[in-house]
Amino acid sequence: MAVNGEVQGKSGLIIGASRGLGRGLSLELLQRGWTITATVRSVRGAGCEAYEAHHGQLTMDTLDINLPSMIDAFMCRIEGKLFDVVFIVAGVGDPEGKTVETVSSEDVVHLIMTNAISPIRLAHRLLPYIRPETGILAFMSSFLGSVEANTTGVSSLYSASKAALNSLTRSFVATMPRQDITVLNIHPGWVRTSIGGATADIDVETSVAGIADILEAKAGMGGQHFLDYKGNAIPW
Numbered sequence: 001m002a003v004n005g006e007v008q009g010k011s012g013l014i015i016g017a018s019r020g021l022g023r024g025l026s027l028e029l030l031q032r033g034w035t036i037t038a039t040v041r042s043v044r045g046a047g048c049e050a051y052e053a054h055h056g057q058l059t060m061d062t063l064d065i066n067l068p069s070m071i072d073a074f075m076c077r078i079e080g081k082l083f084d085v086v087f088i089v090a091g092v093g094d095p096e097g098k099t100v101e102t103v104s105s106e107d108v109v110h111l112i113m114t115n116a117i118s119p120i121r122l123a124h125r126l127l128p129y130i131r132p133e134t135g136i137l138a139f140m141s142s143f144l145g146s147v148e149a150n151t152t153g154v155s156s157l158y159s160a161s162k163a164a165l166n167s168l169t170r171s172f173v174a175t176m177p178r179q180d181i182t183v184l185n186i187h188p189g190w191v192r193t194s195i196g197g198a199t200a201d202i203d204v205e206t207s208v209a210g211i212a213d214i215l216e217a218k219a220g221m222g223g224q225h226f227l228d229y230k231g232n233a234i235p236w
C-alpha cells in the first residue's frame with residue numbers, strides 16, 4: 001500500500017500474544033515492518049517487556065477470549081480500525097494426563113470453550129475489521145485437529161478440541177456474510193512452547209517465520225485453507 005509515495009507496512013491483530021507462538025508471531029511481524037495490535041489476558045503477565053523495542057508500531061490491549069464483557073470492551077477500543085490480518089492464536093493444551101474416561105466436565109468445558117467456541121464467537125465480532133479483498137482471518141489450529149490424519153490417538157482431548165475448531169471454522173466460512181477475505185487454519189508445527197513442551201521439533205522463531213511468510217503470500221487468495229507453517233496443505 002502506498003500513501004504519499006511511501007510504502008506503508010501492513011497491520012495485524014494478534015489475539016493471545018503474551019507468550020509462545022502469539023508473542024513470537026507478533027515480534028516477527030513487527031520486525032517485518034507491520035503495525036500490530038497484540039492482546040494479552042493481563043498486562044501484568046510476563047512477556048510484555050519483549051515488545052519494548054517496538055512501541056511505535058505496537059498497541060497492546062487486554063482480552064480474555066472466554067469473557068464476553070472483555071470482548072465487548074475490546075470491540076469499542078478497536079472501533080474504526082482495519083486489519084490486514086486478524087489471527088486468533090490463543091489456546092490451551094490437553095488437561096494434564098487426562099483421557100475421556102478421567103477428565104472432569106469443568107476441564108472439558110474450558111478446553112472446548114477456549115480452543116473451539118470462543119475463537120468462532122470472536123471471529124464473528126472481528127469480521128468487519130478485516131480489510132476487504134486482501135484481508136486474512138487466521139485461526140491457530142493443529143495437525144492434531146485433522147480427523148483424517150488421526151491414526152495415533154495422541155492427545156485425544158486436545159485433538160478433539162482442534163477438530164471442533166476446524167469444523168466450526170468451516171461452518172463459519174460457509175455462512176459468513178462476506179466471502180471476499182481469505183481464511184486460514186494454521187498448523188504451526190510441533191513447537192517448543194508450554195503447550196508443545198521442551199522436546200518439540202522446532203523453536204518458535206522457525207515456526208513464526210514460516211507463518212509470517214504464508215500471511216504475506218496468501219493475501220487476496222480467497223477461500224479457506226488448512227496449512228502447516230511451511231505452506232503445505234493438511235487433510236481436514
Ligand SMILES: NC(=O)c1ccc[n+]([C@@H]2O[C@H](COP(=O)([O-])OP(=O)(O)OC[C@H]3O[C@@H](n4cnc5c(N)ncnc54)[C@H](OP(=O)(O)O)[C@@H]3O)[C@@H](O)[C@H]2O)c1
Pocket residue numbers: 015016017018019020021022040041042045063064065066089090091092093114140141142143187188189190191192193194195196197200
Ligand atoms: N506449540 C505447539 O506445538 C502447537 C502445535 C499446534 C497448535 N498450537 C496452538 O498454538 C496456539 C498457541 O500456543 P503456544 O504453543 O504458543 O502455547 P502457550 O505458550 O501456552 O501460549 C498460549 C497462549 O494462549 C493464551 N490464552 C490461553 N487462554 C486464553 C484466553 N482464554 N484468552 C486469551 N488468551 C488465552 C495464553 O495467554 P496467558 O499467558 O494469559 O495464559 C498464551 O498467550 C494454541 O492455540 C495452540 O493450541 C501449538
